[in-house]
Amino acid sequence: MATPHIELEDKSKIAKTVLMPGDPLRAKFIAETYLENVEQINGVRNMFGYTGTYKGKKISVMGSGMGMPSIGIYSYELFKFYDVETIIRIGSAGAYTDKLNLYDVVLSTAAWSESSYAKTMGVSSKKKLNATKSVNSALKRSAKKLGIEIHEGVIHSSDVFYRINGDEFKDIHEKHGCLCVEMESFALFANALATGKKAACLLTISDSLVTHELTSAKERQEAFTRMMEIALNAKVWPF
Template identity: 85%
Template sequence: MATPHIELQDNNLIAKTVLMPGDPLRAKFIAETYLKDVVQINGVRNMFGYTGTYKGRKITVMGSGMGMPSIGIYSYELFKFYDVDTIIRIGSAGAYTDKLNLYDVVLAKNAWSESSYAKTMGVSNKKKLAATKKVNNKIKKTAQKLGIPVHEGTIHSSDVFYRINGDEYKEIYEKQDAICVEMESFALFANALATGKNAACLLTISDSLVTHEATSAEERQNAFTKMMEIALNTKI
């Protein structure tokens, strides 16, 4: 059945595992670059989604948009109404430490947030939510086989991109041990708890709040291939 935000009528055209970048054009790039026999499954609001095969396995990739309300809507509809079992977010992040360089891959062990998303959903009053451990373990094994280093740790899911206090990240890094920042995973993990499903998050460092280095918009869309290949090769 179609939902308010996903037009697909046939659940059989969505895989049990969905890779979810924030940028719908990154979803398009992944589908065109890596998948075979691709079918577009969504175009509502230009939030592109595609299903195809990768090494014989059925895979769906779909954009989430920016921020927790956006990924909150799409991931919940996929979990609840389209029988998706696992969502792996594949996104960009800003480094909170000089131990992370541009293009490094980060696996979220858990996500800390100031957000009230989980509380409002009626899921949890906690400010730190964990990724699904069994999925993370499979991701780490896949990365090891591919020879791609992965940094695992706590990440910060923020509701705010432009903070007035630009140095606030230092306190978050020290108190929460959050090694980088993005804007979606806390809501994704909350929805997995709410629906009894699985969620994980792979990130590529796109910029650094410490060194002020940054990638371009085109690089964020097309060049984060290590993260993509880890997710594509992870068998859930």
């Protein structure tokens, strides 16, 4: 049956693995560019979701929106009510180090956050939550096969996009080893723990807090194809 935020009635129409960009238009782009036999499975609040096939495998892609409360709602409903086994976030991030350039791909080993999301959920009081190792291994194998370099490490999941102290990222990078910042993966990892499911996070560097370089909104929507292709080609079971 449908949930308050996902209109799909028949859960058999959603794949066991869901790719989850923050931007619903990025979900639309992936569906139209890579998938065959596409069916739209959600349009509530314009949070577009699609199911199709990729190289014969059934796969779904759906937007999460921005921030932990938003991905927290959608990922929990997918895990809990639609029998989704694995969610791979494919998002954008801001670099905390000059060793990362625009369009570099980062695989999160863990997410550190100041957020109380996991504690409020009753899952964990820890400030760092790990990605699922087996899914990360599949993503690394996919990247290697495609010849795409990835950077692995801890990332920062923040509740705040516009920080008053713009240099605070330097302390976070030094104290917690965070390579970059985004706003969703900590909640996704918490929901995976809460439901006994699997979660991972692939990111493309869209801007740099060090060099102040940045990409456009259109580039964030359509140009992050290496990250998309790594996720699409990962042999995550069940797909």
